Amino acid sequence: MLNWLRELNNKLMGFYFIILFFIFWQVAPMVGWANPKFIPPLSKVLAAGWVLVQNGDLFIHIAVSLERVFIGLFIAIAAGLPLGFILGGWLPRVARYLAPLMNLCAQINTMTLLPLFLILFGVGEGGKYSIIFWAAFWPILFTTMAGVKQVDPSLIKSARVMGADGITVFFKVILPGAALQIFTGIRIGATMAFMLLIGAELLGANMGLGWLIRNAEDNWIIPRLFLGLLAIAVIGLIINYSLEWLEDTLITWREKTEETAD
Amino acid sequence: MHNGGTKILSQLKNYVLDNSSVILFFAAWELLPRYGILNKAIIPSFSAVVQKLYALAVQGELLGHMLISLQRAGIGFFLAAAIGIPAGFLLGGVFRTLEKMLLPFLRLLEKINPFALFPVFILIFGIGEGSKVSLIYWVSQWPIIFNTIMGTRGIDPLLIKTGRTMGASNIELFFKVILPAAMPGIFNGLKLGAQLSFIMVISAEMLGSSSGMGWLTKNAQETYKITQLFGATMFIAVLGLIINKIFRLIEARLLVWRESTFEEH
Known part of the structure; x- marks a missing residue:
């Protein structure tokens, strides 16, 4: 019994402070430790959220933001994966030639480029897709190239000896071999994309979660401001953890083969 | 010759x-x-952009905005280091149970979108310098705290025990054993923190400011000064690259020092 309790305590240890934080958020403005005008208690924030849930506005903003992320991310994957395979696998000399330019581009902070992209691709959806694409493209490209390069050449050779053609080698050897790294790239890319989208929506949009915050700030609807922050935090975490979960479930076979190999 | x-x-x-x-x-x-293959009005040529940058530099405008941005980033970064390193030592070395309880919460805080936090910081600290510096501090403290915790936790306990049996006091132990052993981790945190503070100062200035490099870019976009927009963007990019390079050079030095001590033994 005591052991069981101790185990439970160990598991819950990380949650104590999180729970404490939310209790504190509720209590502090109520007893006057924080000015409720600036920091409304959690219950008021959630009440403001309930209003937006009932009239459906919250879901619309979430849907608009997620659509932007997914479209930008999709373009980044559609461009980054094939390019990564081609540069990493077939054209290593071209990759080496382009490496300085690619490193230069990837090092430039994406938020810096936002005003430029707004001019080049428009302040509407184009600017947002392009900034999300840029943020997600480089990690996806680099991890794909690295993933393809670290596939054991003897595996490819033995597959060829067994009579596999190029397509079979690609789908049965190279793709599974590089999958782990590619997934990491997509996860990093998606996280970056969502982060930057909020920045882009704060700068200029008429919908979406970033706009929800900006609008609440401009109109001094403070509970809604905190609600937007809470919603963005929760959705960011969901994106992060669901991709981690997907990675774990899709790539379990890799660990298994390593175990049997030992 | x-x-x-x-x-x-x-x-x-x-x-x-x-x-x-x-x-x-x-x-x-x-x-x-x-040669007119790209529209000059939307994408000015490289030389035109450099000329515009030079003009801005001669006017002194560029340098002024740069100094403002660097000052903001520097204050935020300094705060992050001054609070993050001691916090990391305490959590990683002294209060291990507290660390276990606090770490998931801190990881959660780290993951909160900094852009979404900015309006809240404006609410709490005002639209002046306070909100910008606190945002920079907030974002750059996480890698410093986490890397200091990692660096402190990764110290070989045998080293500490050896130091103790040799009669080292707590203070000596800290400065002669713990600090040098945790240094690579701390430095890595500082490097990431410095990069983040530069990114965040530009972003914060775009979102709400009337001075600094970020404002210069945003303002050029809003008033359609295309050449200035390209120039300011390029200038920020180059500054970012220089900051990265400086830290990489210091890191190389530091690693050499690390290896040489290992060789001595």
């Missing part, structure tokens, strides 16, 4: 060959707008 000259020439040749893709990119940026 002549030999040295050819050596420099061959080094230059290698450098040009290695970076030919970058050079080609800048050449294309110069030539395509000039």
